[in-house]
Every structure is written in structure tokens, then in C-alpha cells.
Amino acid sequence: MTFEYAPAPESRAIVSIKPKYGHFINGSFVAGKKHFPTINPATEEVLSLISLGGVSDVDKAVAAAQKAYTKSWSKLSGKERGKYLYRIARILQERAREFAVLETLDNGKPIRETRDIDIPLVAAHFFYHAGWADKLDYAGLGHSPKAYGVAGQIIPWNFPLLMLAWKVAPALATGNTVVLKPAETTSLTALLFAEVCQQAQLPDGVVNIVTGDGSTGAAIVNHPGIHKIAFTGSTEVGKKIARAIAATDKKATLELGGKGANIVFDDAPVDEAVEGIVNGIFFNQGHVCCAGSRLILQESIAEEVIEKLKVRMSKIRVGDPLDKNTDLGAINSKEQLVKIKELSAIGDAEGAQRWSPQCNLPDKGFWFAPTIFTGVTQANRIAQEEIFGPVLSVLTFRTPQEAIDKANNTPFGLSAGIWSEKGSRIFWASQHLKAGVIWANTFNKFDPASPFGGYKESGWGREGGKHGLAAYLKNGKETGAK
Amino acid sequence: MSFYGLVDGSEKSLLKFLEQLSGVDQVGADSRAAMLATRSIKTTSKKWAIDTAISMVDLTTLEGADTPGKVRALCSKAVRPDPIDPTVPSVGAICVYNDMVEIARTHLDAIGGEHVPVAAVSTAFPSGRASMEVKIQDTQDAINAGAAEIDMVIDRGAFLAGKYGMVFDEIVKIREICGEKAHLKVIFETGELVTYDNVRKASYLAMLAGADFIKTSTGKVAPAATPPVVLVMLEAVRDFYTITQRKIGVKPAGGIRTTKDAIKQLVLVNETAGPDWLTPQLFRIGASALLNDLLMQRMKMSDGYYASPNYVSID
Numbered sequence: 001m002t003f004e005y006a007p008a009p010e011s012r013a014i015v016s017i018k019p020k021y022g023h024f025i026n027g028s029f030v031a032g033k034k035h036f037p038t039i040n041p042a043t044e045e046v047l048s049l050i051s052l053g054g055v056s057d058v059d060k061a062v063a064a065a066q067k068a069y070t071k072s073w074s075k076l077s078g079k080e081r082g083k084y085l086y087r088i089a090r091i092l093q094e095r096a097r098e099f100a101v102l103e104t105l106d107n108g109k110p111i112r113e114t115r116d117i118d119i120p121l122v123a124a125h126f127f128y129h130a131g132w133a134d135k136l137d138y139a140g141l142g143h144s145p146k147a148y149g150v151a152g153q154i155i156p157w158n159f160p161l162l163m164l165a166w167k168v169a170p171a172l173a174t175g176n177t178v179v180l181k182p183a184e185t186t187s188l189t190a191l192l193f194a195e196v197c198q199q200a201q202l203p204d205g206v207v208n209i210v211t212g213d214g215s216t217g218a219a220i221v222n223h224p225g226i227h228k229i230a231f232t233g234s235t236e237v238g239k240k241i242a243r244a245i246a247a248t249d250k251k252a253t254l255e256l257g258g259k260g261a262n263i264v265f266d267d268a269p270v271d272e273a274v275e276g277i278v279n280g281i282f283f284n285q286g287h288v289c290c291a292g293s294r295l296i297l298q299e300s301i302a303e304e305v306i307e308k309l310k311v312r313m314s315k316i317r318v319g320d321p322l323d324k325n326t327d328l329g330a331i332n333s334k335e336q337l338v339k340i341k342e343l344s345a346i347g348d349a350e351g352a353q354r355w356s357p358q359c360n361l362p363d364k365g366f367w368f369a370p371t372i373f374t375g376v377t378q379a380n381r382i383a384q385e386e387i388f389g390p391v392l393s394v395l396t397f398r399t400p401q402e403a404i405d406k407a408n409n410t411p412f413g414l415s416a417g418i419w420s421e422k423g424s425r426i427f428w429a430s431q432h433l434k435a436g437v438i439w440a441n442t443f444n445k446f447d448p449a450s451p452f453g454g455y456k457e458s459g460w461g462r463e464g465g466k467h468g469l470a471a472y473l474k475n476g477k478e479t480g481a482k
Numbered sequence: 483m484s485f486y487g488l489v490d491g492s493e494k495s496l497l498k499f500l501e502q503l504s505g506v507d508q509v510g511a512d513s514r515a516a517m518l519a520t521r522s523i524k525t526t527s528k529k530w531a532i533d534t535a536i537s538m539v540d541l542t543t544l545e546g547a548d549t550p551g552k553v554r555a556l557c558s559k560a561v562r563p564d565p566i567d568p569t570v571p572s573v574g575a576i577c578v579y580n581d582m583v584e585i586a587r588t589h590l591d592a593i594g595g596e597h598v599p600v601a602a603v604s605t606a607f608p609s610g611r612a613s614m615e616v617k618i619q620d621t622q623d624a625i626n627a628g629a630a631e632i633d634m635v636i637d638r639g640a641f642l643a644g645k646y647g648m649v650f651d652e653i654v655k656i657r658e659i660c661g662e663k664a665h666l667k668v669i670f671e672t673g674e675l676v677t678y679d680n681v682r683k684a685s686y687l688a689m690l691a692g693a694d695f696i697k698t699s700t701g702k703v704a705p706a707a708t709p710p711v712v713l714v715m716l717e718a719v720r721d722f723y724t725i726t727q728r729k730i731g732v733k734p735a736g737g738i739r740t741t742k743d744a745i746k747q748l749v750l751v752n753e754t755a756g757p758d759w760l761t762p763q764l765f766r767i768g769a770s771a772l773l774n775d776l777l778m779q780r781m782k783m784s785d786g787y788y789a790s791p792n793y794v795s796i797d
Contacts, residue, residue, distance in 0.1 A: 003531065003752045003760055008522035112520060271717050272510025315753050324522035421505040441507045 005317075008324045010111045015102045017188065020049040023057050023211060024194035026064035027204030032057065032211070038187060041108035042321050042330035042365040050187045053212035058179065058219040061208035065150040065177040066225055068205030073177050074147065078134035085130030085172060087200040092123045095196070099189055103161055104321045106188040108330030108366070109284055111322050118162050121446055125165040125464075128448035129173035132469055136174065139466055145473035147175035148251065152226040154217045155190075156233045157183035157332050158287040158388075164190050166463050167230050168207060169448075174472040176228065179208045181220055183233075185333050187211045221245065228472065231255070232289070235386075235412075235457050242460075253461035253471045255289060255453060257386040258414030261407035262292030262443060263429065265400070266301045268419035269441065274308045277392070280417060280443040282316060282328055282370050286390040287336070289458075290415035292443050294383060295372075296403050299396040306374060306394065314357035316370050328390060331366040340368050340389035347373045347382040352393070378409055386412070400425065404432045413455025417443045436462070485690045486726045491654070493647030496687070500646065503686060506678035506714055515709035521749045528745070532780050533571055534760060535744040536563060539776070540601055540733065540768045542577040544608075544701060553582045554589045555797040561595035564777055564794070573773065574762040575631055577601040580624040587628035601631035601667070605656060608671070608700035610635040614652065621659045632660050633667045633697060636684065638674045646687060653691035667695035667733055667766075672711045673703040681711055685718035695731035701768060706736025709750060716754035729758065735768025741779040744772060 022031040032051020039046050051057075073081070092099065099122070100114035109118075137144055151171045155163035160182060171178050182190035190209050197207045210216055214237070221229055221244050231241055232255040245252055262280045264273050280292025297305055321329035331337040348354055352373040361367040368389055376383050376393040383393050397403040407416055416435040418426050426440045436454040439445060446452070451467035453459050461471045489495040523531055541560045543552060557576055564570040572595065576586050580602045587600050602624035606612035612620075621632055634656050640648045653668055660666045668688035672681050688696050696715055699706035712734045719730045732755070734747055744767060751759045759765050774794045781789050 002757045003534075003748060004527060005521065005523060006525045006527040008524045116520065268504065269507035269510060270504040272507035272514070275510055275514050324520070421507075441510060 005325050007320070009320065009322045010101055010104075010115075010324055012101055012105060012322065014098045015105070017048050017102070021187070021191050021211065022051050023053055023061065024191065024197075024207070024209040025057070025061045026068075026208065027198065029194070030060070036184070036213075038106060038185060040105050040365075041185075041332050042362070044364050047106060048188065050211045053181070053210035053216040053219070055219045057210050057212075058216065058223055061179045061210045062150055062223050062225040064205035065179050065208050068203055069147075069149050069177040072203040073206050074175060078136060078175075081172060081175060082130045082133035084200060084202050085126050085133060085169065088196055088202070089123050089126035089130060091196050091199055092119070092126060096120070096123070099161060099192060101322070102192055103189050104329070106186050107157065107160055108321050108332050110326040110329040111324055112326065113284060118159060121448070122161050122165040125162075125169045125448045129169035133173040136469065136473070139469060141466070141470050141473055142475040145174075145475050147472065148227040148474060149176065150226050151176045151178050151228040151230060151472065152220040152223065153178055153180040153230045154220060154233065155180065155182055157186040158284060158289070160186035161189040161193065163232050164193060166232070170463070170468050170472050171230070172206065174469055176472055177206045179210060179220055179226065181210050181212060181217050184213045218244070226250065228252070230463075230471070238459065251471075253453070253463060254459040255463060256414075256457060256459040258289045258291065258412045258454065258458050259294055259384065259386055259410050260290055260292045260415035260417070260435070261294045261296050261433070262417040263296045263403045263407060263419065264298060264301070264305060265403070265418070265420040265422070265425060266298040267421050267425070268301075269421055270301070270305060270308065272441065273419040274305065274312050276417060276419060276441070276443040277309055278312055278316070281392040282390050283444050285329060285331055285368070287332060287388055288444065290437055290444065292415070292417050293387060293392060294407075295392055295394045296406055297394060297396050298403070299398055302396050306372075309372065310355065310357070313370050313372070316357065316359075318359045318367070318369065319362060328370060331368050331389060334366055336388065337366040337368060340387055340391060343382060343385060343387045344371060344391055347376070347380070347391075347393070350380045350382065352376045352380060352382060378406060384410065400429065404429060408432075408434045411457045414458035415439070485692070486728070488725070489690055491650070496646050496650055496690075499690070500683050500686060503682055506682055508678055511678050511710045511713055515713045515750065518713075518749050518753055519709060519746050523745050523749065529783050531745045531748050532741060532776050532783070535741070535748060535767065536773065536776050536780075537571040537574060538762045538765055538767050539573040539773050540575045540577045540735070540766045541573045541773060542701065542735070542768055542770050544577070544579060544603060548579060548582055550582070550585045553578055553585050557586050557589045557595060557598075558593060559773070559795055559797045560598050561590065561593055563773055564780075570777070570780065572598050574766050575599045575601045577603065577633060577768060579603060579607070580620055580627070580629070583624050583627035583629045599630035600628060601633050602627075602629035603633045603635070603700070605634040605652070607633070607635050608702040610637045611639070614655065617652065618655065618659055621656050625660065625663050629664055631665045631667060632656065633669055635669045635671065635700060636688070638671055641675065641680070641684060646683075650687055650691050653688055653693060657692035665694045666692065667697045667731075668693040669697045669700055669735075671700055671703055672698045672707075673705050678710065678714045681714045682718055685715050686722070689718070689722050689730050693730060695733050695766070697733040697735055697768065699736040701736040704737065707734030707738055707747075709746060712747060712750055713754055716750060716759070719759070720755045729764055731764040731766065732759070733766040733768055738767055738769050739771045740775050744776065
């Protein structure tokens with residue numbers, strides 16, 4: 001008999017989802033006019049109806065945020081702002097399980113990740129920024145740096161609540177007020193966060209959440225009352241935003257796409273490198289802007305690493321995201337699944353060899369088996385374009401310089417990984433890689449104290465750490481942002 | 483001489499082999515073990531895991547105060563861990579000092595426990611500080627008395643001094659003494675080797691020299707069988723099988739006291755070496771207190787409530 005793990009589903013009884021949601025403006029929920037459904041991508045079950053925000057909703061939200069900025073938030077000392085952030089962080093910890101289950105239901109990512117990674121990091125971001133709120137004068141960002149006023153924030157569907165935390169925590173710590181739009185497919189945890197703001201008695205209008213689609217986002221970007229835009233999403237939309245705010249006084253930070261190189265040298269700790277490759281591309285179904293989606297292997301160990309990777313991949317447990325033993329959950333949307341399938345078909349057509357372990361995918365919902373393509377070259381589209389799914393392109397190199405050249409040969413520059421037991425090689429490689437985040441002998445590790453952001457078409461500016469604070473302050477140095 | 487065609491037994495060939503092993507990144511190994519510890523094993527799979535774990539226990543007593551009475555009591559428990567419930571399997575083996583082997587063997591045979599082997603700790607257990615003659619005699623005595631399994635310790639002093647050839651030769655010698663009569667388990671005392679790189683090196687050294695099992699610890703030094711150490715050893719047997727087509731067993735010992743700990747070990751086996759290793763022929767758990775916790779959890783699964791500790795025997 002073999003060791004089959006019996007289903008170990010996390011109970012969804014802890015969350016109560018309303019049949020319909022409005023926008024969160026000026027401290028209370030306001031009914032929307034039009035609605036669209038939000039579904040559980042693992043089952044295609046409709047979870048709720050979300051309001052489609054239009055220009056007038058954004059107007060109201062910006063007006064509320066402006067009023068809150070002038071009347072209350074800008075009048076508070078940093079110490080008082082910090083108290084609210086600490087309070088929010090503690091409530092998030094107390095309600096962590098509720099948030100984890102809701103995020104898993106709405107996004108499709110495994111409960112193991114929302115429980116152990118997303119939600120703890122969310123709380124950590126609020127705690128970290130709460131600590132900065134009363135120390136901004138001493139952060140090396142110039143004398144008495146000032147907030148912009150209202151920040152417009154548009155976040156993606158891959159880490160819904162975590163991206164909210166990356167945006168809201170530094171904005172509030174630095175004294176800005178916020179109009180935030182969650183992604184169309186994943187609004188529920190943002191709306192639950194609105195309840196947390198009420199529970200924390202955050203002054204009305206400091207955080208406003210308008211749900212909707214791309215048109216809602218455009219209304220935020222183009223709103224004259226907003227002075228700072230923070231966006232995380234695709235490079236395509238990032239470019240649109242950059243065009244839209246050109247010749248305005250709006251500042252922006254943009255976290256865009258990536259095609260991260262995970263470089264494995266022949267002196268790497270192989271078993272841990274295999275873990276890092278798996279974590280680099282299959283964490284969060286590969287819906288990670290900084291995913292290690294290009295594996296760049298030294299040719300002398302390529303065969304061994306690929307064999308071990310295949311053995312390891314056949315242990316990945318794909319299925320019900322609410323099962324505590326699931327490693328790989330559902331693809332977030334039908335659109336994304338179509339995109340992943342299209343790019344994978346291109347990989348086949350380009351002559352790369354596709355491999356996936358045997359796995360039984362559920363009938364309903366959106367699923368894609370963990371996949372690797374070997375025999376990929378720089379000239380292939382699957383080595384150049386972001387797939388944003390559990391699909392890894394494997395390339396090889398002969399010399400360290402060739403590894404760096406291949407890694408940098410991309411319009412993106414968000415992340416990279418280096419695997420080697422040789423310290424000097426790690427330092428040399430990290431000096432030559434053009435990427436905003438470089439991990440050595442690990443991958444996809446996040447910390448609120450560490451600035452995150454990209455080179456080239458991966459974005460403008462940094463989020464997290466002191467650099468992230470600077471991006472929300474008028475005379476903030478160190479930002480690198482527009 | 484040739485050992486799996488991989489080394490010729492000379493120190494030079496050993497060094498060359500050990501040098502080409504990939505290093506172990508401590509942070510990575512720790513985090514993989516920690517991730518696997520989050521697996522949630524419930525209902526039917528938990529039931530299966532408990533019975534499998536019971537059948538893998540090397541029920542151990544290694545005290546200066548061991549007496550024939552104590553050893554006989556342990557043997558009775560080994561054969562029928564729960565006297566009321568005959569569906570509970572016997573344990574994997576009884577593990578005792580060499581002078582207790584005969585007493586254990588005789589008693590086991592007398593109570594219908596012919597199927598339970600006796601393992602003897604050997605080679606100047608636990609420190610391994612004795613001359614080779616003494617170590618050989620120690621092993622020979624145990625085999626003569628009926629030990630079917632020899633749990634030898636390596637000379638950690640020699641290993642840490644870089645005398646890999648010496649460690650290797652000792653294992654080869656003891657392997658010879660064991661011959662066909664006894665299975666050889668090689669104890670590293672990972673708490674003294676400390677680094678995972680050393681654990682990996684020791685694993686290959688022992689496997690190349692003819693070990694049937696590699697074992698973490700004596701139970702006398704902490705830390706003992708930590709999950710990342712067991713992970714590194716399971717990776718070693720998995721990769722050794724790929725090279726040689728021979729399956730070597732793994733025995734964590736020391737510090738595994740609860741059902742939860744034992745199930746974590748089984749998850750490590752399942753997802754590292756693979757399901758082939760989930761048998762007492764290839765995985766054992768050296769323990770004493772663990773058995774009672776497994777029995778209590780087993781009762782809980784069938785009765786639905788936790789019984790008082792008075793319902794399991796103290797032996």
C-alpha cells in the first residue's frame with residue numbers, strides 16, 4: 001500500500017461572503033450601479049457580485065480621500081498614524097485564517113501559501129511601515145519630507161491582499177490617503193480589508209476602495225485630484241499609464257512584468273537548487289512577476305539537474321486549493337489559462353521539448369499542469385515573453401559570462417537567482433546581473449525591509465524598505481521613480 | 483577491491499568520490515524539511531501511517547541499568563504492543579546492548595516473536611572509542627548471541643580529522659564480520675558531525691563500504707534525528723539507488739517521541755526517497771517512548787477519544 005494523503009480541506013465556514021458588494025468610499029460601503037461576478041477559479045462557482053466602478057465612483061472616492069487628507073490624516077502626527085497601522089496589522093493577524101481562506105477561494109492559490117506566506121507577509125508589511133510612520137524625518141529622506149496627498153493605487157490578481165499591503169501600508173505611513181482598485185477577478189480580500197479599516201476606526205476616507213476593471217483603473221490614473229500613481233501589473237498596461245501621466249505632475253511607481261533568470265552553476269548545491277527552481281516557477285502557479293521562469297543551467301550538470309527536477313516535479317500535488325496538502329492550485333482566470341496554453345503551444349511549435357508529470361487535473365475550474373520546456377534558446381518566444389503560469393523554459397550555458405549575457409538578454413529586469421557554493425562567484429554574478437532583486441541560493445523570498453522593483457521594462461521605482469517610503473514622499477530621495 | 487565500481491577502497495579514490503558530491507545548502511535543506519512538516523495527515527492516511535510507524539519502530543533500551551527482566555518485558559511489548567488488540571503489528575526490531583542479545587532472542591522465541599529480529603549496538607557504542615580488535619570482538623559476540631542486525635557507530639574523531647579511509651576501512655571490516663548473518667546499520671551521530679555536508683559525506687562513505695542501513699544517532703547526543711538531517715540522508719539513499727540500483731535503508735533515532743514526529747518522518751520518506759522506502763526493510767525509527775504515543779493515537783482513532791495513559795503498558 002502506498003501513502004496516499006487523505007483530503008485535508010481547510011473549512012470555509014470562517015468566511016462569510018455577501019451576495020453583492022459595493023465600493024468602500026469615505027468609511028462606508030456604497031452600492032454600485034453595474035455589477036460583474038467574481039468566481040472561484042478552482043470550481044467556477046460564482047462567489048459574489050462586484051461593483052463596476054465608473055468615473056463618478058472614482059470622483060467620489062478621490063473627493064473623500066482629499067477631504068480625509070486635508071481634514072484629518074495630514075493633521076495627525078506620525079506617531080498617531082503609526083498607531084492605526086499597528087492596529088490594522090494586529091487585526092490582520094487575528095483574522096489571518098479568514099483572510100487566507102477568502103484569498104484562496106477568490107484567487108485559486110493553495111491555502112498553504114495564503115496561510116504561510118501571503119497573509120503573514122501582509123501583516124509584516126503593516127508592522128514594518130507602522131514603525132516608520134514617526135521616524136520619517138530621520139530616514140535620510142531629507143528634512144521633513146511631505147506626503148503627496150491622494151495616492152491612486154492599482155493592484156493585480158496574483159497576490160491580491162499582499163499587493164494591497166505593499167501599496168496601502170507605505171502610503172498611510174508617509175501620510176498619504178488612498179484610492180485603491182483591486183484586480184477585477186480578486187476583489188474580495190480588499191473588500192474584507194475595508195472592514196478591517198472600519199474595525200480599526202481608521203478615519204473615514206483615508207482608505208477608499210473602488211472595484212472594477214481596466215476602465216476603472218484608467219479613471220484613477222487620469223483623475224486630476226491624484227498626485228501619485230502606484231501600479232503593479234503587466235508591462236503593457238504600465239506603458240499605457242506612463243503615456244497617460246506624461247506631461248502631468250503625477251509621480252508613479254510601476255511594478256511590471258519579468259522573465260527572471262535562475263542561474264545554476266556547476267558548483268551549486270543541487271538538491272536545494274532543484275527546490276529553488278520549483279519554488280521559483282511553481283510558487284503561486286507561476287503567477288509571479290519575479291518568477292524564475294528561465295532556468296539557465298551550466299551545460300555540464302544540465303542532465304543531472306533536469307532529471308532531479310523531473311523527479312521533484314512528479315511530487316507536486318496539484319488540486320483543491322483549500323486542501324492543506326496542495327502545492328499547486330488553480331490558474332486565476334480563463335483568460336490567463338488561454339494565454340498560458342497559447343504560449344506553451346508556441347513553445348511546441350518552436351521545437352522545444354515539453355514535459356509535465358502525470359497529474360489528474362480537476363474537471364471544473366482552470367488548471368494547468370506544472371510544465372518544463374527543455375532545449376529552449378534565446379531566439380524562442382518562450383525564452384522572451386512572460387508566460388505568467390507554471391511553465392519553465394530551460395536554457396544552458398558554458399561559461400559564467402555566457403550565463404550573465406543570456407540572463408540580461410531580455411527587455412525585463414526584475415529578478416534573478418544564482419546557485420553556487422562559491423561566494424566569489426555569487427558576488428561577481430550579482431554585480432553583473434541587471435535585475436532589481438537577486439537571490440543567492442534561494443528564490444522568491446520577500447521581506448518588507450527589502451526594496452523590490454525592476455530594471456528596464458520591469459518598472460519604475462522601488463517598493464518596500466526605505467526606498468519604498470521615498471516613493472510616497474515629495475522630497476524623498478533614493479526613489480529612482482519618475 | 484571494488485565497491486560498486488565507484489571506489490577501489492584506497493583513501494585517494496574515496497576522497498575523489500566525496501569531493502565530487504554536491505554541497506548541501508543549510509538554509510534550503512531546513513526550509514524544505516520545514517515545508518514538508520506542514521503536510522496534514524488525517525483520517526485513513528493517519529491510520530495507515532500509525533500502523534506503518536509501529537512496524538518500523540526499533541524498540542530500544544540502551545541503559546546502564548538494563549537487566550534481563552527489563553529486556554524481557556520490552557520483548558513482550560515488541561511482539562504484541564497492545565495485548566488487547568491483535569491487529570496492532572509487531573515492531574521492527576528490539577535494539578539492545580550486546581550482552582542482552584541472547585536474553586532477548588531466547589525470550590522472543592519463547593513468546594512467539596520469532597519474526598522480531600534483535601539488533602545489537604556495537605563497535606564500542608556509543609563513543610566508538612576502542613581498538614579495532616575490540617570492535618570486531620564486540621560485533622562477533624553479538625552475532626554469536628543471535629543478533630540479526632548490527633548497529634555500529636563510526637569513529638567520529640577520525641571522520642572529523644579527515645581520516646575518511648580509516649572510517650571506511652572500519653565499516654568494511656565490520657561488514658565482513660556481519661557477512662550474511664546480520665544486517666549492518668551504520669550510526670553517524672549527526673549531532674557530532676554537525677554540518678549537512680558532513681552528513682552527506684558520511685552517508686556515501688557508509689553506503690560505499692557496504693552498509694545496509696544508515697542511521698542518524700545513538701540517542702545519547704542531541705540534536706539527533708532532526709528532519710533536515712533525515713532529509714539529507716534520504717536524498718543520499720535515493721541518489722545512491724540511481725547510481726547502483728541498490729536500496730539502502732535509513733534509520734532516524736533519537737528525539738522522535740510523538741506520533742506527529744513519526745508521521746513527519748514518513749512524509750519525508752514518501753516525498754524524498756519515495757514510497758518504495760515505506761517499509762520496515764528500508765526505514766526504521768529508533769525509539770522507546772514513541773511506541774506508547776503511537777498506541778494511544780491508534781486507540782483514539784478507533785474509539786474517538788483519548789484514553790488514559792494507564793491503558794498502555796509502561797515497558
